Amino acid sequence: MWPEMNALVTNPTWIFLVMLLIILLAPIVLRRLRVPHIIGLILAGLLVGPNGLHVLDRDGSIVLFGQVGIYYIMFLAGLEMDMGSFRRHGRQGALFGGLTFAIPLLFGFAIGRWVLDLSTASSLLLSSLLSSHTLVTYPIVGRYGLGKHPSVVHAIVATAIASFGALLLLAIVVQGVRGGGSGWYWVRFAAGIAVYIVGVAYVFPKVGRWFLRRNEDAVTQFVFVLVLVFVSAFLASQVGLEGLLGAFLAGLVLNRIIPRGGPLMVRLEFVGNAIFVPYFLIGVGMIIDMHVLFGSTRTLWLAAVIITAAVVSKWLAAVVMQRLTGGRLEDRRMMFGLTNSHAAGALAIVMIATAPDVQLMDSQVLNATVLLILVSCIISSFETGRAARRLAMQTTETERNRGSYHGKCLTAYAYPQTVDTLTQLSIMIRNPHIADSLMGLAISMDDDPDAALRISGQHNLERARQIAAAADVKMSTMSRVSSNVASAIVHTMREVDAGEVILGLHEMADGQLAGKLGVVTQSILATTHREVLLVRLQMPPGTVRRIVVAVPPQAEYEVGFYKWLEHLCRIGEQTGQFMRFHTCGDTGYYIKEYLKQAHPSVRHEVRVEKGFGAMLIGLKDEVNADHLLVIISSRAGFISFTPAFNTLPSVLARNFSHTNIILLYPDQYGDPQETHSIFAPNGQSVTQRQLLFEEWLEKLRN
Numbered sequence: 001m002w003p004e005m006n007a008l009v010t011n012p013t014w015i016f017l018v019m020l021l022i023i024l025l026a027p028i029v030l031r032r033l034r035v036p037h038i039i040g041l042i043l044a045g046l047l048v049g050p051n052g053l054h055v056l057d058r059d060g061s062i063v064l065f066g067q068v069g070i071y072y073i074m075f076l077a078g079l080e081m082d083m084g085s086f087r088r089h090g091r092q093g094a095l096f097g098g099l100t101f102a103i104p105l106l107f108g109f110a111i112g113r114w115v116l117d118l119s120t121a122s123s124l125l126l127s128s129l130l131s132s133h134t135l136v137t138y139p140i141v142g143r144y145g146l147g148k149h150p151s152v153v154h155a156i157v158a159t160a161i162a163s164f165g166a167l168l169l170l171a172i173v174v175q176g177v178r179g180g181g182s183g184w185y186w187v188r189f190a191a192g193i194a195v196y197i198v199g200v201a202y203v204f205p206k207v208g209r210w211f212l213r214r215n216e217d218a219v220t221q222f223v224f225v226l227v228l229v230f231v232s233a234f235l236a237s238q239v240g241l242e243g244l245l246g247a248f249l250a251g252l253v254l255n256r257i258i259p260r261g262g263p264l265m266v267r268l269e270f271v272g273n274a275i276f277v278p279y280f281l282i283g284v285g286m287i288i289d290m291h292v293l294f295g296s297t298r299t300l301w302l303a304a305v306i307i308t309a310a311v312v313s314k315w316l317a318a319v320v321m322q323r324l325t326g327g328r329l330e331d332r333r334m335m336f337g338l339t340n341s342h343a344a345g346a347l348a349i350v351m352i353a354t355a356p357d358v359q360l361m362d363s364q365v366l367n368a369t370v371l372l373i374l375v376s377c378i379i380s381s382f383e384t385g386r387a388a389r390r391l392a393m394q395t396t397e398t399e400r401n402r403g404s405y406h407g408k409c410l411t412a413y414a415y416p417q418t419v420d421t422l423t424q425l426s427i428m429i430r431n432p433h434i435a436d437s438l439m440g441l442a443i444s445m446d447d448d449p450d451a452a453l454r455i456s457g458q459h460n461l462e463r464a465r466q467i468a469a470a471a472d473v474k475m476s477t478m479s480r481v482s483s484n485v486a487s488a489i490v491h492t493m494r495e496v497d498a499g500e501v502i503l504g505l506h507e508m509a510d511g512q513l514a515g516k517l518g519v520v521t522q523s524i525l526a527t528t529h530r531e532v533l534l535v536r537l538q539m540p541p542g543t544v545r546r547i548v549v550a551v552p553p554q555a556e557y558e559v560g561f562y563k564w565l566e567h568l569c570r571i572g573e574q575t576g577q578f579m580r581f582h583t584c585g586d587t588g589y590y591i592k593e594y595l596k597q598a599h600p601s602v603r604h605e606v607r608v609e610k611g612f613g614a615m616l617i618g619l620k621d622e623v624n625a626d627h628l629l630v631i632i633s634s635r636a637g638f639i640s641f642t643p644a645f646n647t648l649p650s651v652l653a654r655n656f657s658h659t660n661i662i663l664l665y666p667d668q669y670g671d672p673q674e675t676h677s678i679f680a681p682n683g684q685s686v687t688q689r690q691l692l693f694e695e696w697l698e699k700l701r702n
Contacts, residue, residue: 007050007057015056018048023278039381041278042374045285058286062279069280070134070343071247072272075229076142077135077156078251079258079268088600089150093157096321100339101162103320104130104313105169111309116302122360124173125353129369130310132166132345134244135159136281136377137337137384139273144388148601151331151391154321155338160248163345167242170349177358192239197249200232204253209626212257212264213539216420218470222267228254242345256576259542261432262424263470284343284377288370303368307375314340330390337384342369342376407499407530408439408476412489413460418504421537423467423475425662426502428541428574429533429567430473438475439496440464443488446481454479486523493528500531500567505661506649507536513661515653525635525665531560531567534663537628544628544660546578547571550619551591551632552612553584555640560667562594568630569599577628579604582615613644620655630662638668 026044027037048055108130112123229250236246258265318336350369353361409430411422430437442457461477468475482488506518572579588606609615623629634641
């Protein structure tokens with residue numbers, strides 16, 4: 001038989017080459033046959049493995065990389081989960097978790113006791129095997145950008161609950177068979193889990209922020225995150241849980257310090273999807289032994305019963321969930337597709353159940369379980385792919401794809417130490433639906449004798465391009481020579497149709513705020529009425545702990561109100577941080593309504609203050625060094641301008657030199673635009689021209 005022969009390829013170099021060729025070619029070939037790439041990798045593993053053509057052995061390297069792969073799948077599932085969606089859909093996710101755990105549990109026990117004639121302990125282990133599932137098809141969801149969709153969130157939460165319940169049941173049964181299971185043991189078991197979860201949730205974010213703020217090297221950050229993932233997995237195994245649950249928990253707690261769409265997130269996804277996850281899928285295929293199809297009839301009978309029970313019970317759980325929540329057919333298919341695949345959890349359970357010191361299952365059940373893995377992964381891949389395509393078409397809005405605000409996001413670089421933070425901020429606020437949305441600009445003086453500024457500017461632009469490329473974002477760059485920096489920036493904005501410009505906030509040589517706006521900044525504000533962001537970031541924007549926004553009265557009447565609000569919401573969504581808006585008058589109502597309708601996942605609070613000046617004084621004690629303070633300012637002569645803006649730079653220098661600051665001047669130019677009536681408290685729309693006229697009449701009366 002094939003397993004008794006030596007593998008055709010044993011040289012490490014050739015082994016790795018064969019694996020790379022499989023990862024490269026299998027999806028390409030099977031895509032033409034409309035077979036999901038996940039199934040292609042599993043079938044390729046079956047073909048080249050010890051139970052197929054025996055080109056490769058399932059050696060230690062494949063086992064190791066495969067273990068990393070399943071950890072990676074669970075880690076990315078936690079990392080990509082939108083925490084706002086988790087809070088909104090967590091209860092329904094817990095309900096689905098209970099259904100997708102309990103229904104297969106009952107099916108498994110009933111079939112084990114009264115169909116397969118197994119013992120009570122063996123039937124419980126079979127129930128545990130059917131209740132667990134693995135997010136094998138989650139990469140399909142990621143490719144369609146559906147990580148925030150309610151049905152996906154339900155499935156992810158359900159995975160954590162079902163996996164935890166199945167592995168807990170496994171521990172209870174095995175401990176009982178081995179003669180343990182005293183009351184003191186279970187007390188220590190529960191206490192260990194509680195201490196582990198609380199410890200990871202409290203320590204990892206603090207350590208992560210501290211490390212990422214002090215180390216900007218891409219490789220160092222990537223390795224550090226992997227260390228945290230495997231530390232969490234190791235600690236989970238030490239308290240009696242499965243390591244994949246530890247990887248999932250690591251993804252959840254690191255969620256808010258690794259911005260979605262940022263360079264670090266892109267690197268994590270790229271490496272996982274390119275190497276580790278395919279290794280895991282190929283390794284699963286190598287386990288499958290097709291010879292069982294020609295073996296004993298009992299094995300075929302076991303496989304048929306177990307596969308039928310697993311698929312029907314998971315499908316029934318998705319149907320019940322759909323009926324209870326009023327979901328659509330695509331929601332049911334998505335939940336079923338994500339929760340039907342059995343892989344790592346099922347393998348772990350059946351391996352433990354067949355161990356010499358347990359022996360609650362035999363090799364025939366093991367072979368049947370391997371067939372379950374193959375069939376369930378095939379069904380899940382087709383169902384998830386079909387549901388993902390339909391949901392992606394339904395959730396794509398043409399107007400939103402086109403973007404509410406056209407034009408590039410222009411970033412002007414002056415100093416090397418600000419390139420990283422300014423570029424990361426521009427990646428966050430850019431419109432992701434507009435191609436080629438980033439532009440970097442460096443300006444040198446035409447009287448620079450040795451061209452030092454020009455060379456430094458080119459280095460800054462190259463660094464900015466690298467950062468953007470690491471986030472899979474294209475950045476165009478331009479280097480200009482001019483005798484007037486402000487004029488060069490404004491002319492560039494007009495040439496490239498830039499919707500906003502990001503500049504560094506004026507600082508002194510010692511890094512402290514200057515207490516006044518620089519000449520260049522004042523000139524830019526005077527000559528362009530498009531959005532200007534003056535930025536001073538002392539840490540990467542993805543590592544801030546809270547975003548505090550100070551909004552002047554009547555800001556909702558400015559042309560650029562919803563534009564800057566959209567930009568801040570994008571920062572809030574990608575960082576996952578809590579946003580607190582300090583407003584005056586009715587402005588808070590408009591902010592609440594916009595976030596409710598356009599960005600419901602953003603965690604936020606709106607506070608109404610008595611006046612803008614008093615608001616700034618009160619913020620002095622609220623804003624810490626690891627917060628981001630955003631102040632919405634205004635140019636003189638416009639509706640939201642208040643006398644407090646005259647002394648704003650000096651107030652910032654005196655009271656907020658310790659923190660991160662964005663001083664934002666919104667769009668305040670163009671044809672008057674109506675405030676959307678859906679946001680108006682009285683259902684009426686108000687134009688800017690009408691408000692200016694009323695303000696003029698009020699001055700005449702006074």
